[in-house]
Amino acid sequence: MTMTFSASASATLNRPVITAWSAVSPYGIGKDEFVAGVMAGKDATSVLDSGEWAAPDDRACLVPGFDLREVLGRKGTRSMDRVTGLAVTAVRDLLRDSGDRRTGGDEQTALVLGTTTGSAQSMMDFTRASLVGERPFYVDPSLMPNAVMNCAAGQCAIWHRLKGPNTTIAGGRVAGLSALSYAAGLLRAGRAETVLCGAVEEFSDARAWLDHHRRSEDAAGALLGEGCAMFMLESAAEAGHDGRALAEVLAVESRVYSGAGLRPVLDACLGGVLARAGVGADEVVSVSASGLAGRAGEEEREVLTARFGARALDRAPSLDGVGDTSGASAALQIGSVLGAAGRGEPAGGIAVISSVDDDGLVACAVIRTLAG
Known part of the structure; x- marks a missing residue:
């Protein structure tokens, strides 16, 4: 699905x-x-x-x-x-x-x-x-x-x-x-x-x-x-x-994976959401990873780094300090991206939010932040 x-x-x-x-x-x-x-x-x-x-x-x-x-x-x-x-x-x-x-x-x-x-x-x-x-x-x-x-x-x-x-x-x-x-x-x-x-x-x-x-x-x-x-x-x-808009929601997509199939499914989800948003990977300024603990989280970061580069991931604030917020994690990721843009770090641009659940779900969103 x-x-x-x-x-x-x-x-x-x-x-x-x-x-x-x-x-x-x-x-x-x-x-x-x-x-x-x-x-x-x-x-x-x-x-x-x-x-x-x-x-x-x-x-x-x-x-x-x-x-x-x-x-x-x-x-x-x-x-x-x-x-x-x-x-x-x-x-x-x-x-x-x-x-x-x-x-x-x-x-x-x-x-x-x-x-x-x-x-x-x-x-x-x-x-x-x-x-x-x-x-x-x-x-x-x-x-x-x-x-x-x-x-x-x-x-x-x-x-x-x-x-x-x-x-x-x-x-x-x-x-x-x-x-x-x-x-x-x-x-x-x-x-x-x-x-x-x-x-x-x-x-x-x-x-x-x-x-x-x-x-x-x-x-x-x-x-x-x-x-x-x-x-x-x-x-x-x-x-x-x-002037009230803080960000535009360009696209959201999610997919299901099983077993060891996270890498190809996440990569396909990223490709699909970028295509729907009408932007290229080189236009992405920051990438927020879900930070899931364990091997799934490591694979997520590897896939994101391969597509966008380590610098884009480093620009997005880390949520390690608030622990595993599970159902609230993706929403807090969006908040962290908006908060960083509001402080001019970076001052607007295309951001990708990646979310991985070890129960077999992945989702990605592309937003254009306008604050900064």
Whole structure:
């Protein structure tokens, strides 16, 4: 199966552009904290409180001081889980940053959120309550919504009164790029005038143990991270004329590989996305690799270096300092590229975002950054 989106030269006026973005990351709440941490190469690793966490590792990359009631207030947060809180916070900051410049009103604003599974912790807690309770139905009904994968996206819409299409895309590490492609499709089809898209991942004991048991030996020692990055996507025809556009989304493509077939599939995906974007490899200024731990990550970097050169990869900020953010990783990669362009490093140009999931998915996006 191949997911594709392209915006050819003949459709320039309908090309989606990113007009605002936000981030919640192990560097703190807000895109400014994220950009500062990424550009400085800061290590966001912290020691886990054994009284709060029961994970197999004693360190992780957590959003510092992320207490739901302190960040979002007491109303409506009693039963909210962590992944939902991260997403609601990122959407809040995105809407604050854009102010009244949004093209579409609440009725015309869609939301597309990428994830791995939603909250693994909520799913396991709810299932466990059914198994250990005196009766299988002796569970807290207020926790049921958290166990549904699209809970975070739904809560984002409810909290912020967004009434357009609401979609959750489960895609693992490539979820951010899958969400970007889906969002562009909504704009093209006229289903929305503005789309808020991005991806989220929480840290939890459940996720940590699942990762501990599934992680391959060559990826042992990688620390988990968490976060959320959200982007406002609008049509260039509506938002491109007033200087709000930060980047143009030229093309997105994804493919599936199996076994040892990563190299040829990733290379073909890169070739396809560049062709759809209408740019050559020599025009690419920076390349953001997913940084997946283990052999798959090494192969990804080798393929990218062979096509674009080591210098292009070095220009993109590294996200090693925030750990393995899994479902949020590709969205945070886009944020790091936008943040670097905003600081003039480099000052605009063609950027490629590559995402590899060791479950057999690869995705690539080509964007033209305009900030700087």
